[in-house]
Amino acid sequence: MSVAFSFSQGVSKRVVAASVVGLLVASSVALIAAPAQAATTGFTAANGIVYGASADDLTITAIDYTGSEKIVVIPDTVEETGTTYTVTAIKDHAFDRMALTEVTIGQNVVTIGEGAFEENSLTGIIIPAFVTTIDAYAFSNSGEFSSIDIPASVTFIGSEAFTGNGLSTITLHEGLIEIAAWAFDSNPMTAITIPASVETIGENIFWDGHVVAVTFAGAAPTLFGTDNGNPSLGTTEGLKVHYLSKFGVDGGFTTPTWMGYTTVIDPIVSFDVTGHDAIAEQRLVAGQLAVAPTVTDAEFDGWFTTADFTTAFDFSVAPTDDVTVFAKWPLTDVVAPSSPTLSLDLGLAVGDVVAGAPVTVSGAGLAVGSDYTVILRSTPVLLAGGTIDASGAFTASAILPTGLAAGQHTVTLTGTAADGSVISRVAYLTVSATGTVTYLSYTAANAATTVTAASATTALATTGFTAAPLGFAVLLLLIAGAALVAARRRNVA
CATH class of the missing domain: 2.60.40.4270 (Listeria-Bacteroides repeat domain)
Incomplete structure (x- = not known):
């Protein structure tokens, strides 16, 4: 490497020399930190699979097949001239029209390209658990196999991806988002379940088929047709859409018909x-x-x-x-439910430092499946919370946070009794400017101490306010919202 510098008047030779040394060191570090990748522009493996150029991370795509064998194994990895490449994709039409009878797809494949195995003679196919995309025509007329399980990793199934394969059973899983037009047309299956995760279904996905029962696990997806008005689920006579009653309220399904199909509530x-x-x-x-x-x-x-x-x-x-x-x-x-009880202990005494003090709570005789919460106020902070188990009891612990403002505060434990009534226990404490306890009571607030401005704005620190029986998740959102407002106020200030 050559480095050229021109000296102008007033420029220190020492500065230039230091620059040269710095440049040389930086160049050496760069050479050490970034060794050349053993990338390839492509090659043909011994079994006749042709691979394209590799990416910098040494992933590679199978792009063609020149072999004569009718049983093909697409490996997890492939080695060439001492370098190992991870096979992550199968290119468009890479193995189409080869009269293949059996294919094994490597476990690292993520994308199966358009028409990748179109028009073959396969007797079955297993799609690996890392595949996310099956493009159009990928397995169109690729053989005769009665069933296929499309793994939960797959989010997209392209147009005519599984046309005409003699499929009587297709298993789809949660995680699938889109099924494109004619994806399963010309197959003999009569029923299918659509996962709740599916958002979009193209036109005529069961065209020229025999599907008479389409069961939806969740809310109605977004459906669309073409200018010709082709329906999404095909035109098989007697086809019925099955859905759950809870998705007839806010889930988009309607009775007695939906999108032109007869509906049935399961x-x-x-x-x-x-x-x-x-x-x-x-x-x-x-x-x-x-x-x-x-x-x-x-x-x-x-x-x-x-x-x-x-x-x-x-x-x-x-x-x-x-x-x-x-x-x-x-x-x-x-077992007759016991009388509801709540226990709250801050583990503090007057003169103790508040920050890091233990908070221990427990309860019994509470409604099974209800929520309990432990909240520090004036600015609400959730210290602990959870769901009451089958015994109607719970125990939990937490610690008081640092940075608690001087003034009056409350710690409120709230639960729901077996009869549905809300019960609570409150600890009242006053914190000095040095962060120590000057007052602590489980029965009444300290009337002798002036309430701080922060607690006065919420009117919670001195009242021991008992929250309504909100769900635990909703309460978390309310607390997060309060924290966001406080942060915005600080930014404005």
Whole structure:
């Protein structure tokens, strides 16, 4: 490497020399830190797969096939002249029209290109768990295989991706976002379930097929047709759309028709076992009977329509809407709820430093599944919170934060009793300018201390305000919002 400098009057030779040394050192560091990548412009492997130019990270794409074998393995990695490349993609039409009978796709492949395996004679295909994109025509008329499982990693299925493959079963998973036009047309399958994650469905995805039941796991996706008005789900006679009743309110589905298709509400039967081993809910097709779960507990005393066990549930009558069925157990197995109790201990005494002090809370006799919260005010700070377990009890701990302003504050523990009433315990404390406790009580605020400006604006520090029984997640949002407003005020100031 040559370095040229021209000297002008008044320029110090020492400065120039230092510049030269610095440049040489920097160049040496750059050479050490960035060794040349062993990239390639492409090559053909021994099995006839042609690979294109590699990227700087040594990933590479299979772009063609020149071999004669009808069974092809696309590897996870491929080595050439001592360098290992990771095979992450299959290029458009790379293996189309090769009369292939079997293909193994490497576990590192992310993208399967347009028409990649179009018009072959495959008897089956396994799509690896890292594939995210299956482009148009990727497996169009690629063989005869009765079923395929498209993994949860796949977010996009292109137009006519699986046309005419003799598929009677297609399994889709949550994570899929878009199914393009004619994706599954000309296959003999009669039913399919669309994951809740699907947002867009193209036109005629089941065109020239036999699908008569399309079951949606979630809310209605965004559907679109062409200028010719082709419907998204095809035109098979008798096709019905199945959805859950909760998605008929805010989820976009309508009854008795939706997007021109007859709709059916599938009821959900849930089983309340009051602390025993959980039993999975049953999603039924309209008119279908629920199946009485097998209960191994010898003391089980039947299924009932209400929690007071006055009316037995009739499994011979098909539910018409969502329903909860209650399991009855002997009285000896029923534990009467205890009186609700809450315990709050700050672990402080007058004169102690507030920052880092332990907060210990517990409760019993509370509503199962309800939330409890521990909040420091005046500016609300969530110290602890959670959900009451099947025993109706909880224990938790936290610490008081640093930087607590001088003045009056409260720590409020709130829960919900088994009868639905809200109960709370409050600790009142006053903090000095040096961060120590000058007053602490679990019964009343300190009337002798002037409330700080910060607590006066919220009117919470001295009142021991008990929050309404908000859901835990909603309360988190409210606290975050309050913190954001406070931050904005500080920025303006």
